[in-house]
Amino acid sequence: MSPRPIIIDCDPGQDDAVALFLAMSSPDELELIGITAVAGNVPLRLTERNARVMCDVADRRDIPVFAGAEKPLIREAISAEYIHGETGIDGMDIFDPETPLQSQHAVAYLLDTLGAAAPSSITLVPTGPLTNIAAAIVADPQIIESIDEIVLMGGAMREGGNRTPSAEFNILADPHAADIVFSCGRPLTVMGLDVSHKVLSTPERVGRIGDLGNAVAEATAGMLSFFHRYDTEKYDSPGTPLHDPCTVAYLLRPELFKLKLCNIAIETESELTMGHTAVDFWHVTERPHNANWAFDIDADGFYKLLTERLARF
Numbered sequence: 048m049s050p051r052p053i054i055i056d057c058d059p060g061q062d063d064a065v066a067l068f069l070a071m072s073s074p075d076e077l078e079l080i081g082i083t084a085v086a087g088n089v090p091l092r093l094t095e096r097n098a099r100v101m102c103d104v105a106d107r108r109d110i111p112v113f114a115g116a117e118k119p120l121i122r123e124a125i126s127a128e129y130i131h132g133e134t135g136i137d138g139m140d141i142f143d144p145e146t147p148l149q150s151q152h153a154v155a156y157l158l159d160t161l162g163a164a165a166p167s168s169i170t171l172v173p174t175g176p177l178t179n180i181a182a183a184i185v186a187d188p189q190i191i192e193s194i195d196e197i198v199l200m201g202g203a204m205r206e207g208g209n210r211t212p213s214a215e216f217n218i219l220a221d222p223h224a225a226d227i228v229f230s231c232g233r234p235l236t237v238m239g240l241d242v243s244h245k246v247l248s249t250p251e252r253v254g255r256i257g258d259l260g261n262a263v264a265e266a267t268a269g270m271l272s273f274f275h276r277y278d279t280e281k282y283d284s285p286g287t288p289l290h291d292p293c294t295v296a297y298l299l300r301p302e303l304f305k306l307k308l309c310n311i312a313i314e315t316e317s318e319l320t321m322g323h324t325a326v327d328f329w330h331v332t333e334r335p336h337n338a339n340w341a342f343d344i345d346a347d348g349f350y351k352l353l354t355e356r357l358a359r360f
């Protein structure tokens with residue numbers, strides 16, 4: 048079978064970076080046809096630079112990288128330097144990448160690529176705020192026909208929010224964009240905090256990755272060691288949650304996850320609960336199913352997969 052074409056829309060971010068590496072490690076299953084960057088964890092000029100750094104580190108300078116939205120559709124931008132560091136990828140050696148930034152805007156790239164693609168042929172993997180994807184859908188609603196599936200990281204149900212009591216960062220950062228994406232009608236698979244908080248990057252797991260000795264593994268271990276400090280204190284846990292790679296791991300090994308078809312609605316009005324993902328897990332409303340919500344994961348299987356794949360570099 049030919050590899051599944053994917054576009055990763057991201058805001059690297061240490062965990063976005065690991066998601067990129069995991070996708071690049073798996074060319075038999077996934078063809079990473081493009082990377083679109085969005086403002087999120089840090090401003091756009093850093094997220095697009097960081098995406099290109101990962102292409103250099105993985106020796107994949109052939110993957111086109113596009114810069115997209117600098118701010119959310121409606122709300123003011125929020126960021127997360129207090130978690131990711133001023134660069135977004137603190138913990139690794141950062142340099143000026145050779146991988147070029149494409150001149151085309153990320154939204155124009157999404158419109159062109161999806162506009163020209165066969166029905167249900169491209170999978171979108173958003174790991175940041177959903178601004179780029181929503182802007183493309185609004186500009187040309189027809190493009191959704193080309194989307195096979197959207198596998199995204201965002202939202203929370205049982206875990207509660209990580210940025211406010213109600214909201215997870217990616218959804219809070221652009222709730223109006225999230226509302227558009229969650230209502231778009233294409234198959235949606237959602238990796239929220241309920242699963243990402245189960246995949247803890249403990250020092251033992253990060254150590255096994257560091258021991259691999261290649262450049263990608265070293266960058267990963269460095270970033271995850273930095274990432275460790277904030278979340279382990281916040282959650283009083285032995286390791287930091289590794290959010291974004293859950294998306295790519297799902298594409299590679301869906302059997303590692305437990306999922307349930309639900310309705311998920313996004314709060315866009317209440318300031319108190321802005322960005323809340325109302326997951327109708329027990330089907331207590333008549334609202335139609337619009338998303339496959341991941342609620343459990345085999346964490347050891349996830350780290351085994353990640354470590355095996357990073358060994359390939």
Ligand code: BDR
Pocket residue numbers: 060061062063088127130174175200209215216217290291
């Ligand atoms: C999400 O927010 C960002 O800080 C991470 O990169 C991840 O995408 C987790 O809430």
Ligand code: CA
Pocket residue numbers: 057058059060062063087088174175291
């Ligand atoms: Ca992210």
